[in-house]
Amino acid sequence: MLPFFFPVLDNLTGKVMNCFRKDGPQGYEFGDMLPEVVDVTNERVADTDGAVEQLLVPAAKLTKSLATILGLGSGAGDISRALSRRFPDADIYGVDYSEIAIRKAIEISKIESINNVKFLKENVTSLPADWTGKFDWVILYDVLHDLPDHVNAMKEVQRVLKDGGVVSITDPNVHSNHGDNVGDSNVAGVGYALSTVICLPCSLSIDDAAGHGIGWGTENKEKFLISSGWLVKDKRNIGSPLAVNFTCVKAENKPDESSSC
Numbered sequence: 001m002l003p004f005f006f007p008v009l010d011n012l013t014g015k016v017m018n019c020f021r022k023d024g025p026q027g028y029e030f031g032d033m034l035p036e037v038v039d040v041t042n043e044r045v046a047d048t049d050g051a052v053e054q055l056l057v058p059a060a061k062l063t064k065s066l067a068t069i070l071g072l073g074s075g076a077g078d079i080s081r082a083l084s085r086r087f088p089d090a091d092i093y094g095v096d097y098s099e100i101a102i103r104k105a106i107e108i109s110k111i112e113s114i115n116n117v118k119f120l121k122e123n124v125t126s127l128p129a130d131w132t133g134k135f136d137w138v139i140l141y142d143v144l145h146d147l148p149d150h151v152n153a154m155k156e157v158q159r160v161l162k163d164g165g166v167v168s169i170t171d172p173n174v175h176s177n178h179g180d181n182v183g184d185s186n187v188a189g190v191g192y193a194l195s196t197v198i199c200l201p202c203s204l205s206i207d208d209a210a211g212h213g214i215g216w217g218t219e220n221k222e223k224f225l226i227s228s229g230w231l232v233k234d235k236r237n238i239g240s241p242l243a244v245n246f247t248c249v250k251a252e253n254k255p256d257e258s259s260s261c
């Protein structure tokens with residue numbers, strides 16, 4: 001994976017160094033990175049059709065319908081286009097806050113005659129008001145650890161997901177206790193290096209930011225998901241040992257929460 005990112009590492013290293021200056025920025029968003037970051041991100045998953053099949057194995061067991069699908073932080077749309085090939089009759093949306101990524105997604109989809117994916121420029125923390133209860137399946141593929149406001153993002157996922165719907169969250173698979181990653185060259189050599197220049201600055205890019213990046217880790221992420229109203233129904237490695245996928249549904253409302261009157 002790392003060679004894909006070589007062309008952009010020099011520029012990003014300079015940007016990170018600026019963040020350490022007293023008067024420097026606290027981080028930077030994907031939109032402030034080189035446009036080439038969108039391209040390399042879009043090309044890094046070798047088999048997007050295979051990735052969708054792997055996400056589908058646990059997800060399909062947990063929802064009756066897969067007619068409406070939302071990819072959050074969809075970048076230039078590699079996974080969304082694979083979803084379109086797999087579900088040509090579904091209503092699919094790809095959402096990203098990066099103008100460059102959305103333009104690229106639309107451009108590639110036209111070339112590939114992909115007609116059932118709508119790519120929209122939106123922030124995952126404030127999705128369209130009329131999307132409440134709209135989606136059967138929401139996917140965050142390599143996104144959650146990048147977010148500076150993961151709490152409000154997952155509240156939005158709760159809102160736009162149908163009650164019987166399912167969420168797939170795929171993220172790098174590293175331990176939250178950093179010492180447990182010693183000896184794992186994937187994590188130390190690839191994951192942490194890329195996170196330092198891409199994921200971590202993005203997750204630090206607003207006031208009161210989470211500051212997660214890859215180092216957030218699988219154990220702490222799972223604790224967050226459970227404490228914020230999700231049932232983790234399945235957890236498995238997908239694609240490579242670097243990626244873990246959580247398949248979640250909404251936790252049932254507790255009686256005292258649903259009978260406030």
Ligand SMILES: C[S@@+](CC[C@H](N)C(=O)[O-])C[C@H]1O[C@@H](n2cnc3c(N)ncnc32)[C@H](O)[C@@H]1O
Nearest residue numbers: 030073074075096097098122123124141142143
């Ligand atoms: C590592 S990339 C993954 C892209 C895509 N899911 C894929 O796997 O090819 C993370 C994406 O999340 C998007 N993103 C980060 N924060 C976001 C936010 N607050 N709202 C919408 N998109 C966001 C970035 O612009 C970027 O395209």
